[in-house]
Amino acid sequence: MADALLELRNLRKSYGALVVTDDVSLSVPTGEVHAIIGPNGAGKTTLIHQISGLVPSVSGQVLFDGQDVTRLPMHERVRRGLARSFQITSVLPGFSALENVSLAVQARSGSSYRLFGNAARERQLNEPAMECLNLVGLGARAQIQAGLLSHGEKRQLELAIALATEPKLLLLDEPLAGTGHDESRRVLDVLQRLRSHTTILLIEHDMEAVFSLADRISVLVYGRLIATDTPERIRANPEVRSAYLGEEEMA
Numbered sequence: 001m002a003d004a005l006l007e008l009r010n011l012r013k014s015y016g017a018l019v020v021t022d023d024v025s026l027s028v029p030t031g032e033v034h035a036i037i038g039p040n041g042a043g044k045t046t047l048i049h050q051i052s053g054l055v056p057s058v059s060g061q062v063l064f065d066g067q068d069v070t071r072l073p074m075h076e077r078v079r080r081g082l083a084r085s086f087q088i089t090s091v092l093p094g095f096s097a098l099e100n101v102s103l104a105v106q107a108r109s110g111s112s113y114r115l116f117g118n119a120a121r122e123r124q125l126n127e128p129a130m131e132c133l134n135l136v137g138l139g140a141r142a143q144i145q146a147g148l149l150s151h152g153e154k155r156q157l158e159l160a161i162a163l164a165t166e167p168k169l170l171l172l173d174e175p176l177a178g179t180g181h182d183e184s185r186r187v188l189d190v191l192q193r194l195r196s197h198t199t200i201l202l203i204e205h206d207m208e209a210v211f212s213l214a215d216r217i218s219v220l221v222y223g224r225l226i227a228t229d230t231p232e233r234i235r236a237n238p239e240v241r242s243a244y245l246g247e248e249e250m251a
């Protein structure tokens with residue numbers, strides 16, 4: 001596909017005799033929200049690790065923005081606009097929400113100056129950081145210590161931190177995991193808002209969210225992609241139904 005932002009070609013990963021991702025080929029065009037679904041242990045997280053550079057692939061290629069990034073380290077992929085939202089572990093609990101995002105802005109700008117101290121420099125970091133916080137709906141919570149935020153707010157903060165790297169593609173591993181009903185609605189609203197800013201590739205177990213959010217869905221079963229299609233066609237696909245989705249889940 002000529003305008004693919006991300007293209008996976010025959011990607012494969014194994015641990016000893018266990019083949020975890022097997023010959024995975026996939027194109028994600030700019031502007032798409034693409035969801036990867038599949039049963040537990042299907043290889044979804046491993047695939048995201050291979051794309052982000054956390055886990056090396058045994059064979060195959062990852063092309064991003066027209067370039068082969070298969071052998072590049074993770075930080076180099078981030079620099080090129082391939083961001084990964086790291087679960088709450090990446091949030092520094094003793095710093096404010098704003099400081100957490102400012103640190104990511106600083107990392108993006110590649111500057112070596114100290115974060116706090118000089119008012120002009122602080123403004124340079126804080127203004128884009130505030131934009132990211134506003135985008136994820138946390139503007140009013142900017143000065144709150146991150147450790148005091150609710151679970152859902154921390155998930156929003158992770159998204160703001162990822163956005164601070166100005167990604168072309170955002171990789172999200174279960175953005176709704178652990179959120180309650182109201183919180184998941186809020187995070188879902190944020191994701192809907194982000195779709196006009198960045199291309200998104202996500203793994204998510206919440207099928208209602210996946211089917212309402214995704215432009216296209218890929219189904220991974222035992223490491224192999226068995227289908228990539230629109231939500232409507234995935235819902236109607238007999239192979240997908242028998243391999244993964246229960247009739248009632250898709251009704």
Ligand SMILES: Nc1ncnc2c1ncn2[C@@H]1O[C@H](COP(=O)(O)OP(=O)(O)OP(=O)(O)O)[C@@H](O)[C@H]1O
Nearest residue numbers: 015018020038039040041042043044045046047203
């Ligand atoms: N570092 C590792 N060493 C050995 N086996 C691994 C490693 N990481 C993952 N696996 C195995 O690879 C398979 C796929 O795991 P993975 O976490 O990618 O699946 P998943 O689809 O994300 O599952 P879930 O939906 O439960 O998160 C599993 O059988 C898992 O045990």
